[in-house]
Amino acid sequence: MAAARSLAILNRADLEPDAVYDAVFRPGLGLAGLFDYWWSVELPQQQQQQQQQQQQLGDQHPMRLAEAQVEGLVRQALTTRALLVKTIRQPPSYSPQQQQQQQQQPAAATAAAAVGPVAVPRRILVGVIADPVAALRAVDVGPAADDAAAAAKFRALWGDKSELRRFQDGKINEALVWEGVAPGERHRVPDMAVPRVLEAIDVMVQLEGTATEDAVEVLWQGFAFRLLLFMDRDTPMLGADAAAGSHVPLPLLLSRHHGLISSLEAAHAAYGPTVRLAKRWLGLQLLLGPTQVCEEAVELLVAGVFQGPSSCPPPASRISGLLRFLQLLASHPWAAAPLLIDPAGDVKPDARRALHVEFEARRAAGTLPGMFLATPYDLHSSKCNPEQLLLTKSADKLRSELLVGFDPVSLFLNLCCERYGHLATFCADPSGGFGAIGIKWKPEAFIPAPLRPNHAHGMLAIGATAAGTAAAAAAAAAGGKQKGAGVVRRGQHVGLVVPNVCQVLGEVAEMGLGLVQQVVLLQ
Numbered sequence: 421m422a423a424a425r426s427l428a429i430l431n432r433a434d435l436e437p438d439a440v441y442d443a444v445f446r447p448g449l450g451l452a453g454l455f456d457y458w459w460s461v462e463l464p465q466q467q468q469q470q471q472q473q474q475q476q477l478g479d480q481h482p483m484r485l486a487e488a489q490v491e492g493l494v495r496q497a498l499t500t501r502a503l504l505v506k507t508i509r510q511p512p513s514y515s516p517q518q519q520q521q522q523q524q525q526p527a528a529a530t531a532a533a534a535v536g537p538v539a540v541p542r543r544i545l546v547g548v549i550a551d552p553v554a555a556l557r558a559v560d561v562g563p564a565a566d567d568a569a570a571a572a573k574f575r576a577l578w579g580d581k582s583e584l585r586r587f588q589d590g591k592i593n594e595a596l597v598w599e600g601v602a603p604g605e606r607h608r609v610p611d612m613a614v615p616r617v618l619e620a621i622d623v624m625v626q627l628e629g630t631a632t633e634d635a636v637e638v639l640w641q642g643f644a645f646r647l648l649l650f651m652d653r654d655t656p657m658l659g660a661d662a663a664a665g666s667h668v669p670l671p672l673l674l675s676r677h678h679g680l681i682s683s684l685e686a687a688h689a690a691y692g693p694t695v696r697l698a699k700r701w702l703g704l705q706l707l708l709g710p711t712q713v714c715e716e717a718v719e720l721l722v723a724g725v726f727q728g729p730s731s732c733p734p735p736a737s738r739i740s741g742l743l744r745f746l747q748l749l750a751s752h753p754w755a756a757a758p759l760l761i762d763p764a765g766d767v768k769p770d771a772r773r774a775l776h777v778e779f780e781a782r783r784a785a786g787t788l789p790g791m792f793l794a795t796p797y798d799l800h801s802s803k804c805n806p807e808q809l810l811l812t813k814s815a816d817k818l819r820s821e822l823l824v825g826f827d828p829v830s831l832f833l834n835l836c837c838e839r840y841g842h843l844a845t846f847c848a849d850p851s852g853g854f855g856a857i858g859i860k861w862k863p864e865a866f867i868p869a870p871l872r873p874n875h876a877h878g879m880l881a882i883g884a885t886a887a888g889t890a891a892a893a894a895a896a897a898a899g900g901k902q903k904g905a906g907v908v909r910r911g912q913h914v915g916l917v918v919p920n921v922c923q924v925l926g927e928v929a930e931m932g933l934g935l936v937q938q939v940v941l942l943q
Contacts (some may be wrong), residue, residue: 455506455547456555457610461490461618464544483509488543490618495579496608497617499560501783504549543696548610556606560613561587562594562815577617656751664753674716674795680718684763688726688734693743695722701742720761720793724748727763758792758801766796775799833857840928842875843919857936861919868916878927880920 426444443695451823463486487507494505563570565584574594575582585595595738598609686693699718700888702708708718725744726734735741752759758779760767767775775794792801835844836857845860868882 454549456550457548457614458545459494459546459548459614459618461546473633490546493617494546494548494614496688497613498548498550498555499548501555501610501613502548503551506547508545508547515856548614550610555610558598558601558606558609559585560596560598562596565592565594580685580692583689606687639798673802677716677719677795678724679765680761680795680797684723686764690735690737691722691726691867694725694735694737694745695719697738697742698722698745701746711764717791718791720795721745721748721759721791723761723763726757752780754791755788758794760794762796764796767799771799828935831856832935835931836928839931840878843878843924857932859925861921866918868918871915871917878920878924879917880923881917883914 427872429440429444432440457515487509491505491507495502498505562574562582564864565571571594578596581596583597584592584593585597588591596613598612601608601612695718698721699708699715702713702718707713708715722741722745725741725748735744758775760772760775779792782792789801794801833846833848842848842862843865844862847858847860848856871879871881925941929939931937
């Protein structure tokens with residue numbers, strides 16, 4: 421790329437010779453100024469060991485294998501956003517024993533290093549020269565929907581970030597939409613895209629034909645994950661086990677559950693955000709968990725909101741999706757009927773009748789779960805069967821929580837201003853970004869003044885002074901600025917008060933009980 425640009429400059433007749441010389445032959449910018457984006461990729465220990473094993477099968481250095489993998493992933497992430505993707509090569513590193521051999525016997529050490537194990541670097545540095553226009557686009561168009569193989573590969577790379585979209589020219593493609601990025605911040609999109617695909621390095625699992633383990637535990641950045649290993653060749657065996665009895669094996673159940681959820685995610689852009697919001701709501705009610713409402717059950721309940729037929733279209737936002745989720749919880753007759761989640765209509769009429777017969781039999785036997793959630797792959801509700809905890813709330817109680825416009829922070833601020841607005845200004849971040857309420861005291865409120873009955877809360881008496889003196893005149897003048905100030909006659913004694921800061925802050929904390937965690941004095 422640099423050679424082509426240099427040749428183009430040399431062929432330009434409109435440039436002065438000095439300008440051509442400076443542009444082509446002067447020292448370049450260096451790597452730091454050449455690349456627009458940099459990423460430092462840390463390789464997990466497992467992958468280093470795998471690449472060292474692969475090195476024994478060929479002549480290529482394991483560092484080159486790691487660099488090629490990283491370059492390939494970055495190119496897949498950026499596509500036409502990148503004009504050039506390049507890893508910065510590091511010199512091979514050898515073990516201390518190999519280095520000692522090199523110092524003692526250079527020739528023998530060179531031969532030993534050629535066949536001995538070479539350490540793979542923990543980090544790989546990759547730089548990208550970006551297209552200044554393409555790098556700022558907010559939508560990446562993937563393969564067409566009718567190209568099943570390419571679309572599946574695209575979804576495997578991007579996961580739930582990929583969605584199916586119809587464009588203005590009528591074509592339907594997989595696409596990536598980088599939402600929530602202001603026009604002036606679109607330079608951040610590459611920094612959002614590349615780490616997303618590079619995470620795949622840390623959870624990559626290579627299966628051998630003789631593997632017998634059914635799970636792999638991964639520790640990544642302080643989080644522990646258990647990866648269930650499920651291969652296509654296991655499907656016939658597990659399917660036969662499921663047909664022989666009522667129990668559906670867990671790997672097959674989770675695989676089919678993922679298929680159902682993925683289809684809804686592709687068809688409804690609001691489904692995923694609604695699921696996350698519903699889980700958040702249940703978590704705040706302390707009802708989300710394996711012993712109460714499992715995450716798969718939440719995904720199915722939200723799926724029941726998006727499946728048809730219905731007199732109104734599916735939710736188009738997470739807010740309407742959450743409200744309909746709560747309405748489903750409140751209105752469905754859980755004790756009288758199962759909830760069948762079948763978006764594609766795969767369950768035939770005979771199976772539906774058998775489902776209701778089983779439901780009635782289990783209700784008569786007293787073995788009915790709190791929520792009977794049936795799906796085409798699990799008509800017996802064997803996995804996702806939330807307990808009765810959620811249903812202890814009455815329908816009226818659930819409906820009362822469908823609050824629109826309820827803002828407890830604003831209500832608390834209004835209450836504070838109504839009670840102590842003459843002493844301080846109360847403020848808060850309406851977007852919730854700053855998790856505190858500020859109290860700014862008014863300087864004039866601390867000038868000793870006579871006690872006023874309508875503002876007696878939170879005041880501290882500091883003594884009295886005789887009327888007619890300069891101090892009394894100042895106090896009367898300060899008090900007269902306030903509404904409701906009394907008239908002080910000569911010969912009387914004036915009772916002076918100032919705000920009692922400790923009492924005011926204590927009452928503010930008491931008024932915000934459940935909302936206010938602590939009160940901190942700042943100097």
